Amino acid sequence: MSVSPCPSEDSVHASCVAWNGEAVLISGPPGAGKSELALRLMDAGFDLVADDRVLLEGAVASAPARLAGLIEVRGVGILRTPFVVKATVRLRVCLGLGQPRLPESRRDPWTGAVMLCLEPGFPGTVARIRAALKACCGPYEWVAGAGETLKKREDVK
Numbered sequence: 001m002s003v004s005p006c007p008s009e010d011s012v013h014a015s016c017v018a019w020n021g022e023a024v025l026i027s028g029p030p031g032a033g034k035s036e037l038a039l040r041l042m043d044a045g046f047d048l049v050a051d052d053r054v055l056l057e058g059a060v061a062s063a064p065a066r067l068a069g070l071i072e073v074r075g076v077g078i079l080r081t082p083f084v085v086k087a088t089v090r091l092r093v094c095l096g097l098g099q100p101r102l103p104e105s106r107r108d109p110w111t112g113a114v115m116l117c118l119e120p121g122f123p124g125t126v127a128r129i130r131a132a133l134k135a136c137c138g139p140y141e142w143v144a145g146a147g148e149t150l151k152k153r154e155d156v157k
Contacts, residue, residue: 012110015071016049016061016087017041022137023049023061023087024129025111028095033120035072037095042071044126048083059111062086089113090136093129095120105148114147 014027015038024041026034035051042048050063051071062085063069069083092108092115106115114136118125134140135147142150 010056011064012054012056013052014054015051016054016063016089017046018049018084018087019046019130019133021084021087022133023084023089023091024133025054025061025089025092025108025113026095027092028120032095034095036074037093037120037125039071039073040126041129042081044130048081049087050083056089056110059089059113060086061089061111091116091129091133093118102144103146105146107149114150116146 012027013030014025015034016023016025017038018024024046026037028034038048038051048069048071049061050067053064053067055062055064063083069080070078071081072078089108089111090113092111092113094115094117096119103116107113108115114132116129116132118128131140132146135142136150142148
């Protein structure tokens with residue numbers, strides 16, 4: 001799988017949501033379901049950071065001023081919602097790139113966050129994202145898979 005480096009202008013075509021200030025950056029080709037997945041995560045308690053375009057300053061995500069608080073809900077329209085001004089990206093979810101059962105450990109070249117490849121419509125996607133985020137910054141621990149290098153680095157400390 002090839003993943004392009006972050007564009008120099010710090011803006012990427014993506015959606016971003018946060019849980020307790022920890023962000024999930026959702027990327028993928030047009031029509032892959034980025035906004036739909038962001039909406040499902042918001043329905044599960046996540047907060048919107050940005051939809052359609054995300055500004056990245058290192059690992060810190062925010063919305064461009066003209067899009068702040070807006071999300072496109074296909075078939076409904078563009079809605080204004082509460083949003084988080086800035087959040088640190090801990091997990092990047094790449095849509096439409098296949099889904100290995102036990103992924104290799106990978107880091108996002110844009111933010112340094114753990115990177116997963118998921119299909120947005122697959123049952124349990126929201127629960128998997130929440131579990132991966134908890135393993136990145138909370139009560140769960142990586143043993144194998146996408147964030148395995150997090151555990152190895154902590155063992156070295």
